Amino acid sequence: MTELAVLNHWVSNASFTGTATRTAPVYDPAVGVVSKHVRLAAAEDVDAAVASAKEAFETWGRTSIATRQRVMFAFRELINARRDELAQILTEEHGKVLADAAGEIARGIEVVEFACGMPHLTKGSYSVEVSSGVDVYSLREPLGVVGVITPFNFPAMVPLWFVPIAIATGNTVVLKPSEKDPSSSIWIAELFAEAGLPAGVLNVVNGDKEAVDSLLEHPDIASISFVGSTPIAKYVYETGTAQGKRVQALGGAKNHMLVLPDADLDLVADSAVNAGFGSAGERCMAVSVVVAVDPVGDDLIEKIRDRMGKLVTGDGRRACDMGPLITREHRDKVTGYLDIAATDGATVVVDGRTAEIDGAADGFWLGPTLIDNVPTTSTVYTDEIFGPVLSVVRVKSYEEGIALVNGGPYGNGTAIFTNDGGAARRFVRDATVGMVGVNVPIPVPVAYHSFGGWKQSMFGDAKAYGPHGVDFFTREKAVTSRWLDPSHGGLNLGFPHSS
Known part of the structure; x- marks a missing residue:
């Protein structure tokens, strides 16, 4: 029998056993x-990675913007050229189909390209003559060594939300990536090294709670960025801030799609299937929840069921629409909600346990599942199931629907489907949710905005990437100066340039 490979950590631009x-x-x-x-890192392994990062910061933190940008542009070219290789890794370890993996990578590259504009994004401000001969200006400086803890469901995109910025x-x-599918993070770190990133600037430690706690408690870590379930996000936020760290912790969700009677039901059905069963x-x-305002429920259920019948569940390396779940244990937990x-x-309208599978018998399969008339008291409604289960709740009015949207503990994403501009505008204002879609089922902001929810979906003040990301990873310094004697640097007829 062939011995299986063991994936090591990545420290100082080299494989690290620990x-x-x-x-x-x-x-x-x-x-x-x-x-x-x-390999699962011990506290000593985290210490080694932090020490490498701390040493590298002494130089990288003072490296010119132009030099940092050359690395970022080189990385962007490399990941674009080799994105198919990364997609294959995602499909092999997460299970999502190759097309979905390619979409994940494309959204991650958006943030890389956003980071390529960092010279403009980190410019300070300048005020002249605030008093006689006195100027005041501000500048942004890096924090130091930062920790990033990412989830299994987007093993490439979420690291790319934070690391480039x-x-x-x-x-x-x-x-610290998820130990369930860690290879993409090592691949990204290797690619950054190929792009010219100096040793120690990006380190990867694989691990479980021991590695997480070591990062949260390490005195040389200045900040923590986290994406995961709400209970763990809350734990990360409370533990990290108690240690004096800056923390952004993005948690879970239970996203609703409110469908008004005037909506285009074909668009709604397509959107519900795409947003409910992708990945x-x-x-x-x-x-997770389609909130159908009377009288559209019956027609909508039929249109959704018709589209679900055309989906193929199977191995993502084949011509399939949806792949497996991440582990057997998670699959079994999700199927328990059907009972x-x-x-x-x-009413279980479509039972994913009976789906025909285009894949190996032992894969972690559950086909797309549709449940109608879900009581709002059921855990099927209240829990974040995190699987291919789409629930439909019937309501009599907009007011009843928006009450459901706003009534839960989460505030991550929501959407309204309607052809009434006034209703859409009202919904945008009424929804106590961080990301809102109008006839868009997955309202994930582009890279030059910021991603994050409200309420129990996010802990901390800074959202991910975009302007919030730049603010999170920098701190402002204000300088008040007076120069009494003019001076100059001598003669130099060469064309001025950055270096």
């Missing part, structure tokens, strides 16, 4: 077998 002997299995979820093992603003990074529902921005739905009086 001191820990613990490992975890990494599965190919479409086949249901272990494809490799990954942190690096472009002059910070050094210790990244097997393992998205914090997935549509709960029946017990609570809902």
